[in-house]
Amino acid sequence: MPDTRTVTGTLKDGRFVTLDRExxxxxxxxxxxxxxxxxxxTEALIESGNGSSDNxxxSDNxxxxxxxxxxxxxxRAHGHRPRTKEEVDAYLExxxxxxDEEL
Numbered sequence: 001m002p003d004t005r006t007v008t009g010t011l012k013d014g015r016f017v018t019l020d021r022e023x024x025x026x027x028x029x030x031x032x033x034x035x036x037x038x039x040x041x042t043e044a045l046i047e048s049g050n051g052s053s054d055n056x057x058x059s060d061n062x063x064x065x066x067x068x069x070x071x072x073x074x075x076r077a078h079g080h081r082p083r084t085k086e087e088v089d090a091y092l093e094x095x096x097x098x099x100d101e102e103l
Contacts, residue, residue, distance in 0.1 A: 008037060 009019040017032065062070070083091075 003025065005023055005025075007019050007021055007023060009017045011017055011034070
């Protein structure tokens with residue numbers, strides 16, 4: 001039975017595939033089945049140019065901070081509101097108090 005693995009990667013120049021993780025295999029001839037997937041948010045995120053946060057594309061030439069800023073702007077545009085310090089503190093207090101109850 002053939003050794004089958006699933007791993008994501010990036011196609012470059014229509015011919016070269018760079019895998020996102022190393023395979024535990026030696027050099028071998030492979031059969032690839034290509035399925036286009038949505039780019040990961042860790043890739044550089046930029047707007048497509050029409051001003052809508054619904055139309056996003058990805059590019060490799062943004063810095064980490066530019067990418068993070070674009071992701072945060074997109075989240076805000078879609079109504080995401082990060083938790084306040086008070087909400088986080090209340091959550092942590094509730095979680096920590098449950099530890100005592102389980103012992």
